[in-house]
Amino acid sequence: MITINNLEVKYGKEVALLIKSPIKFEAGDRIGIIGSNGAGKTTLVKSILGLINYNGSINTNIRPEDISAHMQSNNYAETMAVKHIIEAVLDTKINKNKRLQDLINFFDFDKCLNKRYSALSGGQKQRLTIILVLIQDSPLVFFDEVTSGLDFETRQQLMSKIEEWYRNKNTTICIVSHYYEELEQLTNKILILENGRVIDFGSKEELFKKYCGNSIITLSKTSENIEITKDFRKIKSPKHLIAIPSFSIEEELEVSKLLIEKDISFKRSNSDIEIMSINAKSKNEVYQKDGETLESKIS
Structure with a gap:
């Protein structure tokens, strides 16, 4: 569907985005794009949408008019009734468009139609x-x-609705987010x-095994827990946690048994995007210090 190769985006003299090896987005993929502020996430989206200039190639069989996007900044007439905004943007009447009516009901949005845009909440x-x-x-x-900018409950509700809407559809979705639970979902x-x-870049399962093993056990980073787990290898994790990787069932059982015996609460996971990404970035830093390129290490 999309192949990106030798892509370079510059803002003045600064290279904002550089993708040397080919990346392919296939039909039906659900791709989470993550990174720190300034990592190039929005720049990549804008490049694919043709909103900014770039060098290199972005090849796709999708016409620009067949791509839709929800960007960070969306501005509408503040004093206009929401129903008029919808009808103006889509060039259709709500009462004559059954699919649009179904979608409005699906998102429990019918009570908002007569409100001014300025009166709507963030959600x-x-x-x-x-x-x-x-x-x-x-x-x-x-x-x-x-x-x-939305609270946790509103975020969960919206993501559940999006997931439900696209369930069993072959739509390719690219979602930029710093909320890892949304990407898990x-x-x-x-x-x-x-x-x-x-x-x-790869499947969640492949990347997790590559950087975290078969599973990880996480627990609070207290002085007691640090002492109890001192003989187990650790991987990078958020500052408040200890993360212990397991590369076999035997390793996982050994750690679990000890923590249960000590009556210590813990969590087991085989898909933690946050910890996986922390360790992927950490390895990249090591490669750069060694004077080798990341691509040579990954390939």
């Missing part, structure tokens, strides 16, 4: 833009920080960017 504004994106039923969709592949470079 309601996001629902409006999501409705405008989803009604197009495009084969390729981008969501750039679709739930940014919706994606099957992860693209990790940092400082405008590709750290890694």
Whole structure:
């Protein structure tokens, strides 16, 4: 569907994004694009959408008009009734469009139609833009920080609705987010960017095994827990956690048994995008210090 190769984007003299080895997005992929602020996530989306200039190639069989996107900034007339915004943008009447009616009901948005845009809450504004994106039923969709600034419950509700809407559809979805629980819920592949470079790209399962093993056990980082787990190898994790990787069932049982005996609460996971990405970035830093390129290590 999309092949990206030798892509370079510059802002002045600064290289904002550099993708040397080919990256392919296939039909039906659910791709999470992650990285720190300034990593190049939005720059990549804008490049694919043709909104900014770039060097290199982005080859796709999808026409620009068949791509839809939810960007971070979406502005509408503040004083206009929401129903008029929808009808103006989509060039259709709500009462004559059954699919649009179904989508509005699906997102429990019917009570918002007579409100002015300025009167909508943050979550309601996001629902409006999501409705405008989803009604197009495009084969390729981008969501750039679709739930940014929303509370946890609202984020979960929106992502559940998006996941349900696209269930059993062959739509390719690319979602930029710094909320890892959203990516766990919706994606099957992860693209990790940092400082405008590709750290890694692949299925969640492949990347987790590559950087974390078969599973990980996490527990609170207390002085007691540090002492108890001192003989086990660790991997990088958020500062408040200890993460112990297991590469076999025997290793996992050994750790679990000890923690149970000590009456210590822990969590077991075989798909933790946050810890996986932390370790992927950490290995990249090591490779750079060794004077080798990341691509030579990954290939």
